[in-house]
Amino acid sequence: MVDLVANNSTNPGKLRIAIVGTGLVGSAALLALSGLQDVEVVGFEKSPVPREAGAWISLTVTGQLVLTKLISPEKINEIVYRPPDRAVYVTRHWRTGEDLVRQYSSEHIKEDFIQARTHRWPLLKLLMDHHPKDAVQYGKQVAAVRNSDVGAKLEFANGETTPDFDLVVAADGIYSGIRRQYWPDHQVQFKGAVAYRNVFHKSRVAHIKELHDDSSSWRRDGEVVFLSELGLDQYGVVIIKTEEPEYAATLRWERSISQEGLNRLRDHYKDWDPVISKVLDTVEEIQAYPLDSGPWLRELTRDDRVVFIGDASHPTAGAYGAGAAMGFGDAWALYRSLELTRRRGRGRRETAGYDLHKALQVFQQTRAPFLLRVEQQMALDRDTASYVAEAAGDEDEWKRRFKESGASIRWLQEHDVELEVLKAVSTVGVWKI
Template sequence: MTADGEQLKVGIVGGGIVGAYTALALSHLPNVSITAYEKSPHPSELGAWIALPNQSIDMLSKFIPIEKINSIAYKGTSDKEYVSRHWKTGEILYTQPTYNRSKPFVEARTHRVALLNLLLEYVPPGIIQYDHKVSEVEFVKNDSKIIIHFENQPSSSEFDLVVAADGIYSKIRHQFNPNTLKYRGSVAYRSVFDESYISHIEGISDDTSNWVSPGGKWVFLSLVGLGQYGIVASIAEPYETFKKLKWNKSIGDEGKKYLIEAFKDWDAVVPQVIEAVPDILAFPLESGNWLHNLVVKERLVFAGDAAHPTAGAYGSGAGFGFSDAWALYRSLQETSSNYWYESTPQASKYNLKLTTFLFNETRRHFLKRVEQQLTIDGLQSKERIQPPTDTDDSEWRSRYLIKRHGGEWIRSHNAEFEFQKIRDQYLVYLQKNLSSFIEAGHGYEQLDELKSAENI
């Protein structure tokens, strides 16, 4: 519990997309001091295009005008904004529907760098400190404070709360959960480039298309906004190839020739785009066990790929991180004494025991269900993978469509509604102990026992 008039000091590890969004969200709270640390010497974002499904659009628009979001994004100009195509013929197999959303809030595609730059426009100046390579965190003063240590800088001052948003290779996650990331068996080859490079190719549509095959390979092609075009191609590669490739590094001319050969028998648009691309980057995909508890000692929380290291799922990897940050923002807002009764901003207090409890309960159930779904998806993929053939592929089409008709609950998950559900579940207990909370920060010692509704 922070004292009257004392600022809540929050440290954020990571200044990428999720770290920047977290800094933006928490900057809207009263009486909070925020410092974020980024290892790069300047703003940078690895990767190529990024999907903005409904979940991401909703979270971003909490703090950024939707017009600004749409100014860096591409949504398509027809009703066929997101389609799946047959690998060889280009025939549309499936059109992903949009449910009850006005055009400004329909999902989109953009470039990761453009998205980070937009976020930084709204993060208050001076919050993010660059060239700070974090090594570990340390709990001090009987776990009431936490310090961040760096490889190349003096240690930080003490924080009340630290958010680990340092990505899939999170050193903070490894400090407390030293499980090793594992190669997922496939490599994503990605590029974003000026759309003029493909202007000569006939047959390119104005939608976002995903060519899929019985053999498990797939290719995404789409405009991504700001005059840019993007490609993502996925191929199952042996472990020997994985060891040779580096994340976000060019595959060069030889790599391009390899991809052209790999997709030579596909719909003619695909190999033509690959040949026209000025450069292609490799992203060997890894993943690890997701955290089932996103909180350590009520002073450290995890967000984004640091919490659920999966290199994306349903195009919602960034959206998961934004939702983590929103849940933390709402949990802090809910447990601020300034939010419970009339006071002045200078008297705001925060109860981190209750904050971290509400945050963890809001996120962990949904994330566990997504992790289970990814296991199911893996089993389904094995069932529908067949050797490519020119003969009748109707059975494969049917298996593919079974898979394609899911996932909306992931892409459109509403973290605010989930928070309200959790908050209301414990509302009676919160009200019963409100006086104790306001006066001394006491009354929540038994929160761990409240995880079962029978104990309320």
């Protein structure tokens, strides 16, 4: 592929799209947008090579519905784990392991789309395997977007710039530099908890007879322990633990915590369900990720040139385990918004038949209301958690309140992105296709 930094030629016959950040969400966007007619899509990644980073993720029904539009279900099924009884998560009492709440995928959902678990790296590799050849340029840290009447250039940290792009997709994550450029007052800050996590071969825990064959979460007053098989013979542990900012700061750049830190975790959870201690005793190392969050965007586009997706748009670590799936929904909504507002005839404001103003209107109307509802639900759940925690001294009352508060979030996990795009298209009033 021609190095766009070194070659200043442009292709006026195609819509030129730059994707900043090629993690899971950026890679899904690159794959989707490359399927449009008359486009040239280039990804820019600051890492010098693809990174084998991250632990496990939940693949919601929504996430899988999007991914299977890009990759065959058979390929996805090769890397995921689904519990045998269609349960999304089994929520357990922190001390006894008692089954408190079971969430299920809807009965009408086909087997290929029941909510699943997988490891980030195999999923990222699967997406990259389907990218157009040489579609990503590595070692390119984007410092800023420079808009003009004719397009948007990317400026890199080393001072180099690209030719003009028609559209820039900011998929550069929770610490998005492009988001900070447009909203310098939006600060991402520590939210009071640290995620401790690791993925390892499931043979390490095969001797634990009490281990469940589902995806389980044990909860106590804001703290959560997740245990689940992940597919590809992998097993995962994630612990969300409240920590003081000073201690979290010592973990921020270390990632793999010390043996002393691991023993500290084991000691903290020794009074929880014994199966947790048995799993932690097998763990040789664990990584720490202080959880940060910032204000979610209300306006998802700027200047008819820049659009924000994934954590660059909704910067919260750990939103119902659905952050990646929401990002996949963003990517699909952007693809369909462009596709459904394109026509063969070209007007003065159009490139290759695309009217970015209308397309980004459709995208905004598709995603903004849904994301606002998710953010509002998170606020409600914080209030509910406080209500449950007030009964910590009375175990029966605590369980009653916990079960009472276990509202379904199927509306999030099974959100129909395609339907919402079509509704937005009818609202915006585009031409007849």
